[in-house]
Amino acid sequence: MMATGQTYDKTLKQEAVQLVKTSGKSQRQVAEDLGVAMSTLSRWCSELATHGEQAFVGSGHLQPEAEEMRRLRRENETLRQERDVLKKALAIFSHP
Template identity: 85%
Template sequence: MATGQTYDKTFKREAVNLVHTSGKSQRQVAEDLGIAMSTLSRWCSELAANGERAFVGSGNLQPEAEEMRRLRRENDVLRQERDILKKALTIFSHP
């Protein structure tokens, strides 16, 4: 396996499917596909845990993580706006 190799969602699903349907061990399937055993094991775990939401891709987040990121960003903007208003109030309240 080449370092930094990326695999698409379809390949990952098919690899996991082979583990479940071929009668071969994860190790044998990994060797047959030319991928690391740990990689295939991680894919199996991810698919089992996340089902259809597994393998979102590089740079893409699960919906919950994306929502959390959006809310944190919004919270940062609101804090900045609040701080600006506090400073403005301080400036304009002094004679």
């Protein structure tokens, strides 16, 4: 088995999943052959099935939906701050 914390590139992950699909071997056997934990290979298979070509985006990168959600949250926070500033300004200028 390989050391824990090992990082694998996208190509290896895709080829490992493809090997599970086409070789006729079980996930456990493929994992042992590649020196990868069974749980890791299982996660790769489910991630590729769920996300297709968008799977395995890499460290520091987000799925498109997650990136959009992050952007919208930032924008929402900015709008809240602007609204609060305007409320305070209105309160200051409305007093005689």
